[in-house]
Every structure is written in structure tokens, then in C-alpha cells.
Amino acid sequence: MSGEILRVDNLWKSYSETPVLRGVSFEVLRGEVKVIMGPSGSGKSTLLRCINLLVRPDKGRISLEGKEVFPKPYDSIHRIRQKIGFVFQSYNLFLHMTVLDNVRVGLIKVKKLSKEEATKRAMEALRIVGIGPELWNKYPAQLSGGQQQRVAIARAIAMEPTIMLMDEPTSALDPELVGEVLNVIRDLAKQKMTMLIVTHELDFALEVADEIMVLDGGKIVERGKPSEILNNPKHPRTRRFIERLRRRVEHGHR
Amino acid sequence: MGIVSAFELLAKYHSIFLLGLRNTLILTATAFSIGFALGITIAVLREFGPKPIRHLLAAYVEIIRGTPMLLQLFIVYYALPAIGIVLPPIAAAILGMGLNSGAYQSEYYRAAIRAIPRGQYEAALSLGMTTRQLIEVLAIPMAVRIAFPSMVNELVYLLKYSSIAYFLTVIELTYAGKIVGAETFQYLEVYTIIAIIYFALSMAIVRFCKFVESRIRVPGLGAPEATRGLI
Ligand SMILES: Nc1ncnc2c1ncn2[C@@H]1O[C@H](COP(=O)(O)OP(=O)(O)OP(=O)(O)O)[C@@H](O)[C@H]1O
Ligand SMILES: [Mg+2]
Numbered sequence: 173m174s175g176e177i178l179r180v181d182n183l184w185k186s187y188s189e190t191p192v193l194r195g196v197s198f199e200v201l202r203g204e205v206k207v208i209m210g211p212s213g214s215g216k217s218t219l220l221r222c223i224n225l226l227v228r229p230d231k232g233r234i235s236l237e238g239k240e241v242f243p244k245p246y247d248s249i250h251r252i253r254q255k256i257g258f259v260f261q262s263y264n265l266f267l268h269m270t271v272l273d274n275v276r277v278g279l280i281k282v283k284k285l286s287k288e289e290a291t292k293r294a295m296e297a298l299r300i301v302g303i304g305p306e307l308w309n310k311y312p313a314q315l316s317g318g319q320q321q322r323v324a325i326a327r328a329i330a331m332e333p334t335i336m337l338m339d340e341p342t343s344a345l346d347p348e349l350v351g352e353v354l355n356v357i358r359d360l361a362k363q364k365m366t367m368l369i370v371t372h373e374l375d376f377a378l379e380v381a382d383e384i385m386v387l388d389g390g391k392i393v394e395r396g397k398p399s400e401i402l403n404n405p406k407h408p409r410t411r412r413f414i415e416r417l418r419r420r421v422e423h424g425h426r
Numbered sequence: 427m428g429i430v431s432a433f434e435l436l437a438k439y440h441s442i443f444l445l446g447l448r449n450t451l452i453l454t455a456t457a458f459s460i461g462f463a464l465g466i467t468i469a470v471l472r473e474f475g476p477k478p479i480r481h482l483l484a485a486y487v488e489i490i491r492g493t494p495m496l497l498q499l500f501i502v503y504y505a506l507p508a509i510g511i512v513l514p515p516i517a518a519a520i521l522g523m524g525l526n527s528g529a530y531q532s533e534y535y536r537a538a539i540r541a542i543p544r545g546q547y548e549a550a551l552s553l554g555m556t557t558r559q560l561i562e563v564l565a566i567p568m569a570v571r572i573a574f575p576s577m578v579n580e581l582v583y584l585l586k587y588s589s590i591a592y593f594l595t596v597i598e599l600t601y602a603g604k605i606v607g608a609e610t611f612q613y614l615e616v617y618t619i620i621a622i623i624y625f626a627l628s629m630a631i632v633r634f635c636k637f638v639e640s641r642i643r644v645p646g647l648g649a650p651e652a653t654r655g656l657i
Contacts, residue, residue, distance in 0.1 A: 266564065268644045
């Protein structure tokens with residue numbers, strides 16, 4: 173078996189005549205971390221949503237571990253989604269459930285694990301993201317943004333996905349909370365979790381990414397080693413975009 | 427009139443007052459429960475079900491809301507026997523009120539289901555939940571919390587409107603008052619007693635529901651706690 177986890181081929185998506193993705197192709201190998209960057213509206217979220225079929229692409233091909241997911245899914249969409257962890261910009265924890273229930277509900281209802289087994293796994297996942305027992309019975313609204321996002325990561329990894337998709341996991345956070353979430357993702361990268369991350373955290377990308385892909389106008393305009401892309405971008409638009417990000421960091425804005 | 431004669435009335439006719447009270451409570455509780463089950467089912471099917479069923483249920487809700495509840499009770503009690511369904515008065519009243527309340531309650535739950543933030547559904551789908559799992563785990567528990575204040579209104583409304591079971595000859599509270607009044611001609615005392623009982627029951631329901639709400643309340647969902655006391 174090849175080490176290829178995700179393959180996206182010539183993916184197209186339009187919203188009422190407006191093309192958002194215009195022929196995107198790339199692959200993610202087992203244990204790799206790939207980062208997607210690009211200006212607002214370039215189609216980053218749409219791309220991630222297409223991969224776990226929250227959005228239906230118009231054209232192209234997606235496969236997971238060599239098996240076709242789109243256009244002809246090899247299995248039910250629900251079972252395919254179980255293999256793809258998704259972390260949202262706005263956390264999206266279930267508001268009416270405690271931290272522990274948020275993490276184990278998927279294990280109990282979707283994976284049909286016993287409550288004991290699910291609880292054990294949920295606790296393990298929470299431990300990995302550094303959420304201690306004192307928070308397990310709290311509701312999402314009682315947590316900080318950083319804690320909520322770490323619980324959301326725990327909820328995703330507890331399902332033991334083959335790949336994690338993260339859509340700007342730190343961009344809704346106050347600056348002082350970004351670090352704790354990035355540290356968790358760093359740990360996952362060290363554990364060789366396969367990940368596709370949309371982020372504009374330059375230092376983080378430089379450190380963990382195997383490759384950075386720059387999306388602009390629905391196309392990957394540039395891709396390569398993080399050091400090349402960040403220090404020596406070839407495309408003039410990429411250069412301007414990265415300079416803008418640098419300035420934002422220097423001024424402390426996000 | 428006087429307090430004394432009111433107490434004398436209560437003492438003398440307590441069995442009929444109690445019968446009326448019992449039937450009013452039975453009517454209210456069972457009609458509300460039927461309406462709850464029906465309302466949730468209609469709401470879920472109208473939001474997640476197949477198209478033809480959605481249209482059918484939309485028509486049902488419109489018909490119920492567009493006709494008087496009393497007429498609906500008459501149809502259940504007097505017209506259904508024509509097709510061989512004969513119900514005792516109290517059963518007919520419960521069924522009629524339940525069918526009516528179900529239509530109204532479905533609108534509360536439907537609005538609540540729609541008020542659930544989109545990201546909640548996306549999170550459920552991304553975990554691999556099927557529509558059925560998502561309904562059970564997310565849509566219903568959240569919708570009930572969001573719609574809770576409307577449910578309390580509906581319960582109090584049913585308590586008061588259960589008096590129309592009178593027209594199907596069910597001896598509920600209002601009918602019991604009528605009977606005692608006709609016998610004693612002390613209408614003022616009798617209806618004052620009845621009014622106080624309804625009022626006390628409404629207050630008790632509201633109090634109890636406040637307590638239940640405080641138990642199922644979840645921070646960040648439903649009426650914001652922070653604004654309470656401020657406004
Ligand atoms: N459901 C939708 N219906 C219509 N248009 C949409 C929808 N979702 C996204 N779009 C449009 O598609 C384009 C790409 O959106 P997308 O969210 O993928 O961009 P993005 O790169 O994630 O941007 P950002 O950095 O702001 O998150 C935008 O112009 C957006 O307005
Ligand atoms: Mg986006």
C-alpha cells in the first residue's frame with residue numbers, strides 16, 4: 173500500500189456561476205502535515221469542506237487511502253466522514269453537552285462503543301490536548317476559546333481519523349491563547365498525525381509543515397518547502413500576501 | 427356572598443369540584459403530552475423528512491391553525507362516529523386538544539430547530555453522524571431547550587382552554603362550577619372559586635417550569651442569563 177492518504181485531482185466548485193475552486197490538485201502522504209495559505213475568499217474553507225463532503229464539488233476526484241470518495245464514494249458518506257477529523261475556526265462544540273460528552277458522543281453514537289470504552293478513550297484524548305478533569309463537566313460557554321478549541325481537537329482525534337482537516341484553528345482566538353492550541357497541533361505532528369491545515373501562522377507553518385500550498389483565486393499558485401515559500405516566494409502575489417502577513421504579526425494584529 | 431359561604435360551598439360540593447379539577451388536570455396533561463410528541467414529530471419531519479411528507483404536514487398545521495379548536499373537538503366527538511370511530515367525551519376532548527396543540531407546538535420546535543447554529547450541524551456531520559443520529563443527539567435536545575418558554579405558554583393555554591371540553595359534556599372545572607351554580611344559584615361564589623383554582627394552577631405550572639428550566643438550562647443557550655435582572 174502506498175503512503176498516500178489523500179489525493180485531490182482537478183477539483184472544481186462554483187457557487188451560482190462564481191467559480192471558487194478552479195482545478196485544485198494535490199496529495200497528502202501518511203504522516204505529512206500540509207499547510208494551505210491564501211487571501212480571504214481564495215477558497216480555502218471551500219476546499220476543506222469539499223474533502224469531507226460538507227460541500228459537494230462540481231467536478232474532479234477525491235480519494236482517501238486510495239479509495240474514491242468523490243464522485244463515486246466507496247462507502248456511505250457518513251462512514252467516510254468518520255475517517256476525516258475536522259476542526260472548525262469557531263470550534264463548534266455542542267453547546268448543550270459537557271466537555272466529556274462532546275468528546276465521547278461520536279464514539280458512543282457513531283462508533284457504537286460502550287459507554288465505558290468511550291469514556292476511557294475520551295479521557296485519553298482530553299489528556300492529549302491538556303484538558304484536565306476539573307473541566308470535564310463544564311459546558312463550552314464556560315471555557316476560554318483556547319480550551320474550547322482543544323476540546324474540539326480532542327473530539328476529532330478521539331474518533332481516530334486517518335487525516336485531520338483544520339480550518340484556521342487559531343484565527344478566532346485572542347492572541348494570548350493561540351500558543352496553547354498550536355502546541356497541541358505541534359504534538360500531533362510529532363505523533364505523525366496526517367494533517368491538512370489552513371493557517372496563517374507563519375512560524376508555526378515553517379516549523380511543522382512538510383509543504384505549504386498557496387491558494388489564490390481558487391487555484392494553487394505556488395507550493396513547496398515552507399522555507400522556500402515564506403522566504404523566497406516566486407509568485408509576486410504570493411510575495412505581497414506573505415509580506416502582508418508578516419506586517420500583521422509585527423503589529424500584533426491577527 | 428361571603429368567604430364563609432364560599433367555604434361552605436367547597437365543603438358541601440367538594441366531590442364535584444374535585445372531579446372537575448381532576449378532569450381539567452387530566453385533559454391538560456395528556457393533551458399537552460400528545461401535542462408534545464406530535465409537535466416534535468411534525469417539526470422533525472418537516473425539517474428533515476422527504477418532500478411529500480413536508481407538504482402534507484404543512485397542510486395539516488395550516489388547517490388546524492385556520493379553524494377553531496371547538497370545531498375540531500366537535501368533529502372528533504360528533505363526526506368521527508359517522509366513520510365508525512366512537513370515543514367517550516373525555517377521550518374525544520383529549521384527542522382533539524392534542525391534535526390541535528401538536529400543530530401549534532410543531533411550529534415552536536420548528537423555529538427552534540432552525541435557530542440551532544449551523545456550525546452545530548456541521549460538527550455533527552463531520553463526526554460522521556447520520557441524519558437520524560443528528561436529530562437524536564442535537565436537533566431535539568437543543569430545540570426543546572430553545573423552545574422551553576413557548577412550551578410553558580402552551581401548557582398554561584391548554585389548562586385554560588381545556589374548559590371547552592365542557593361542550594363535549596366532560597365535567598371539568600368550569601362545568602363543575604356550572605353544575606354547583608345551577609343547584610345553589612351562588613354563581614358569584616362558585617365562579618370566584620373556579621377562577622382562583624385556575625389562577626393558582628397557572629402559577630404553579632409557571633413556577634414548576636421555571637424550576638425545570640433551571641435544571642436543563644445550559645450556559646450559552648436559550649435566554650441569556652446575563653441579561654436577567656438587568657432588564
Ligand atoms: N455557501 C456559499 N454560498 C455562496 N458563496 C459561498 C459559499 N461559501 C463560500 N462562498 C464564497 O466562496 C468564496 C470562497 O469562500 P471560502 O470561505 O472558501 O474562502 P476562504 O479562503 O476560506 O476565505 P477566508 O480566509 O475569509 O476564510 C468566497 O467568495 C465566498 O463568498
Ligand atoms: Mg475560510
